Amino acid sequence: xxxxxxxxxxxxxxxxxxxxxxxxxxxxxxxxxxxxxxxxxxxxxxxxxxxxxxxxxxxxxxxxxxxxxxxxxxxxxxxxxxxxxxxxxxxxxxxxxxxxxxxxxxxxxxxxxxxxxxxxxxxxxxxxxxxxxxxxxxxxxxxxxxxxxxxxxxxxxxxxxxxxxxxxxxxxxxxxxxxxxxxxxxxxxxxxxxxxxxxxxxxxxxxxxxxxxxxxxxxxxxxxxxxxxxxxxxxxxxxxxxxxxxxxxxxxxxxxxxxxxxxxxxxxxxxxxxxxxxxxxxxxxxxxxxxxxxxxxxxxxxxxxxxxxxxxxxxxxxxxxxxxxxxxxxxxxxxxxxxxxxxxxxxxxxxxxxxxxxxxxxxxxxxxxxxxxxxxxxxxxxxxxxxxxxxxxxxxxxxxxxxxxxxxxxxxxxxxxxxxxxxxxxxxxxxxxxxxxxxxxxxxxxxxxxxxxxx
Ligand code: OOG
Ligand code: NI
Numbered sequence: 065x066x067x068x069x070x071x072x073x074x075x076x077x078x079x080x081x082x083x084x085x086x087x088x089x090x091x092x093x094x095x096x097x098x099x100x101x102x103x104x105x106x107x108x109x110x111x112x113x114x115x116x117x118x119x120x121x122x123x124x125x126x127x128x129x130x131x132x133x134x135x136x137x138x139x140x141x142x143x144x145x146x147x148x149x150x151x152x153x154x155x156x157x158x159x160x161x162x163x164x165x166x167x168x169x170x171x172x173x174x175x176x177x178x179x180x181x182x183x184x185x186x187x188x189x190x191x192x193x194x195x196x197x198x199x200x201x202x203x204x205x206x207x208x209x210x211x212x213x214x215x216x217x218x219x220x221x222x223x224x225x226x227x228x229x230x231x232x233x234x235x236x237x238x239x240x241x242x243x244x245x246x247x248x249x250x251x252x253x254x255x256x257x258x259x260x261x262x263x264x265x266x267x268x269x270x271x272x273x274x275x276x277x278x279x280x281x282x283x284x285x286x287x288x289x290x291x292x293x294x295x296x297x298x299x300x301x302x303x304x305x306x307x308x309x310x311x312x313x314x315x316x317x318x319x320x321x322x323x324x325x326x327x328x329x330x331x332x333x334x335x336x337x338x339x340x341x342x343x344x345x346x347x348x349x350x351x352x353x354x355x356x357x358x359x360x361x362x363x364x365x366x367x368x369x370x371x372x373x374x375x376x377x378x379x380x381x382x383x384x385x386x387x388x389x390x391x392x393x394x395x396x397x398x399x400x401x402x403x404x405x406x407x408x409x410x411x412x413x414x415x416x417x418x419x420x421x422x423x424x425x426x427x428x429x430x431x432x433x434x435x436x437x438x439x440x441x442x443x444x445x446x447x448x449x450x451x452x453x454x455x456x457x458x459x460x461x462x463x464x465x466x467x468x469x470x471x472x473x474x475x476x477x478x479x480x481x482x483x484x485x486x487x488x489x490x491x492x493x494x495x496x497x498x499x500x501x502x503x504x505x506x507x508x509x510x511x512x513x514x515x516x517x518x519x
Pocket of ligand 1: 135
């Protein structure tokens with residue numbers, strides 16, 4: 065017998081973890097399995113109808129396997145542990161989201177997204193996890209007394225077993241794990257995000273819930289869990305109809321850009337409220353009772369072209385006016401070529417076999433705070449309470465980076481880097497200087513062949 069073992073690189077751990085979470089979540093939330101079925105049907109039909117055009121924003125293999133997860137933790141220490149676990153899988157913190165102000169209901173969290181950052185890694189498996197943490201020191205939500213008890217509760221719990229963190233650190237240091245360790249790492253990592261069967265302290269949970277359902281979900285229990293796992297579809301309007309046809313009641317709207325005839329940008333998302341799940345509670349008198357909680361939901365998304373800062377400014381201004389086709393027509397050009405000309409979207413360039421420069425859109429890999437808040441909000445039963453007269457606790461990307469103990473990547477810089485790298489490679493192939501391709505505007509000065517530029 066040979067002791068030689070297969071070595072699993074970070075991307076393989078990431079892909080295996082996404083599959084393992086998906087299997088686990090499907091067992092916990094049966095409607096998720098329906099959502100996956102319908103998503104696969106929709107994607108198959110879009111590919112059948114559009115052919116290669118359907119794959120402009122990612123191969124069908126990538127899109128079929130693509131998921132994003134959402135998790136929520138309580139403290140900087142927990143956040144930095146999460147970063148080690150995802151670091152083992154080649155997922156790095158990107159962007160800073162403040163949902164406290166993005167929502168009218170009580171959502172006292174700030175967030176980042178852990179995801180691969182290299183183009184080749186995204187192509188292998190783009191698994192990303194929107195990760196939120198509580199801000200117990202924010203007086204708009206928590207009194208000094210509640211903050212103190214909440215922080216004490218959080219400090220006393222262990223979300224991630226030491227063995228998991230040791231394996232995570234080894235994977236990150238050594239660039240992967242051998243078979244047995246990889247299996248153990250995946251088992252422990254998946255288990256850490258399973259819904260716990262431990263009795264929940266009823267009085268504590270309800271006290272937090274009166275402030276914020278999200279705070280109760282995070283700080284009312286001694287463990288964490290995956291809140292949702294989101295597949296990607298190529299036609300979200302079609303998916304919405306098919307889910308309702310199957311008797312699954314969706315939230316009222318698709319968040320993000322409207323359906324219109326021009327290019328899809330950023331992200332469109334919708335969701336349904338998952339069924340109440342049975343949970344065990346311990347009452348103040350010590351009795352163990354069965355009740356249920358309805359905190360998780362099913363979400364689905366369609367991804368579009370990544371926007372530059374200028375494009376994003378237009379988006380932010382448009383979305384407050386209303387995500388209607390009329391507003392979109394006034395805001396965005398109707399073609400990809402228009403997005404390039406106005407410097408609104410990111411595109412990479414490649415030299416085709418016949419020596420021409422071709423352009424491909426860069427897919428948006430991140431999230432939108434307003435949509436995230438909208439999704440949070442439409443799935444909450446209780447508004448919670450928020451005292452707007454109190455001062456917010458200052459939190460920003462630097463603070464989050466310090467809490468995690470790692471740099472937060474700027475999403476715009478990551479997209480811009482992809483574009484530059486593609487231009488450098490194209491220039492090298494053509495034997496010219498990159499500057500001759502990229503002038504001051506993102507439009508290359510040599511003739512560009514566009515594929516399906518207007519759709
Ligand atoms: C995260 C909500 C944000 C998204 O897709 O925008 C999110 C959460 O519910 O914890 O997942
Ligand atoms: Ni989500």
